[in-house]
Amino acid sequence: MGHQADLALRGGMAFLPGLGLQRADVLITDGKISGISTPNGGDAQENIDITGLTILPGAIDAHIHLGHGMDIARPRVPGDAKSETGAAAIGGVTTIIPYVMSPDPYSAVFDELCKITEAGARVDFSFHFVIATEEQLAELPTLIKRGAPSAKLFMNIRGDEGARLGLSGTDDGFLFRLLEVLAVNDGVLCPHPENIEVAWVLRERALAADPEGKGGLATWNATRPPFVEADALSRATYFARITGTPVHAVHTSSSEALDAALRQRAGGSEICIETCLHYLTHDITSDIGSIGKVNPPLRTPADREALWAAISRGDIDTIATDHIHRPIACKDGGIWKAQPGFPGLDAFLPALLTYGHDQRGLPLEKLIPLVSENPARSMGLNTKGTLRPGADADIAVVDLNADWVVGKENLGTDAGYSIYEGERMSARVVHSLSRGCFALRDGALQNNAVGQGRFVARKFG
DSSP states (O other): OHHHHHHHSSSSSEEEEETTTEEEEEEEETTTTEEESTOOSSSSEEEEEOHHHHHHHOEEEEEEEEBBBBBBBBOOHHHHHHHHHHHHHHHTTEEEEEOOOOSSSSSHHHHHHHHHHHHHHHHHEEEEEEOOHHHHHHHHHHHHHHHEEEEEETTTTOOTTTTTTTOOOOOOOHHHHHHHHHTTTOOEEEEEOOOHHHHHHHHHHHHHOOOTTHHHHHHHHHOOOOOOHHHHHHHHHHHHHTTTTTEEEETOOOOHHHHHHHHHTTOOOOOOEEHHHHHHHTTTTSTTTTGGGOOSSSOOOHHHHHHHHHHHTOOEEEEEOOEOOOOOOGGGTHHHOOSSSOOGGHHHHHHHIIIIITTTOHHHHGGGGGGHHHHHHHTTTOOOOOOOTTTTTEEEEETTTTTOOGGGGGOOOOOOOOTTTTTTTEEEEEEEEETTEEEEEEEEOOOGTOOOBBBBOOOOO
């Protein structure tokens, strides 16, 4: 190497594509990885000693909601991105893809969304758009050309179910036409799969049986049980096979939904299966009360085990957080009144590595691709996801032998709480770098990273 790198991470173990953990130094120049060298190889302007630590590709969280206060539709001010990308850096996440939703067309606000988010972001980001109207379906080819090739459909938004989000109802005919548009334009569908007509029936029964919501998370699970998820996912992925459209199966939460996806995959549907961290770490027996209300609901311990078994077998492709940063007041009023969703970015790599690697003994080779290389591939992030020369220097440096307890003081999110509070973690993120710039350094968020994050246009192929 003739030239001098800007920065070298020296003395650690690096997780390299196809090789796993190797003792190697990582050299960074102009925001890119410029070299992977033997220890003390190459020349750099700044050398950082990370002896005893592990260098991982920065995590990609392809499923978050970046909102404002009680509103989860979109970021409104740069501070929304500042706090939540701070949470991301603390969790070792160096790229986020928020879902944006609106009853109005998106083309008119695309630039504004990028500008507001870039002004606050510490790490890179892209967007998925929720398609809910004829106007949005018509502009989808334009959105894809601009670098947002993944479209979300809330299959559960029928009748007035979407009123609280400002969205009108759709049906299976709309789903089919959306799949056709995506197929022609090299897009991918991210369906929220719930058969809401059946869920309405079950909710009435659960409400009659437990009007005060004393059953908590188990009652909520009974209102939209796994078969409701499995049915909708089967439909979306079967129609997608007819239209030739890839599907990114978001927040797969149950054994039944997983089996439905695997059956359709065996039949020829192109499916990337995503689960979320909380379905791997919590279930209806977890002692977190209404804070744990989410859609799809937390499931049974058996469902949780089925998801871990699928990770071990290689049947699950990606893990995300479905992070929502509404304040904790949104959880008031018991299981029936609480708003669904909670933050998860702050704990992403620590919890995944604590539960999966430390407690269950899953090798990093089974876990790390699910939060780096696989979401990069399934989302068209062609410069991210692996530690290789030429890739963006998006890096998480982790202590796999840490011992710390999650508390409010460890959080970046403006929601100010976590379902992991009080839990002991055995992995901690020490440094997070986004395109070679420290977003988190020695465990502390770096102010000069605010505004460094950029919108990344995504493309398949």
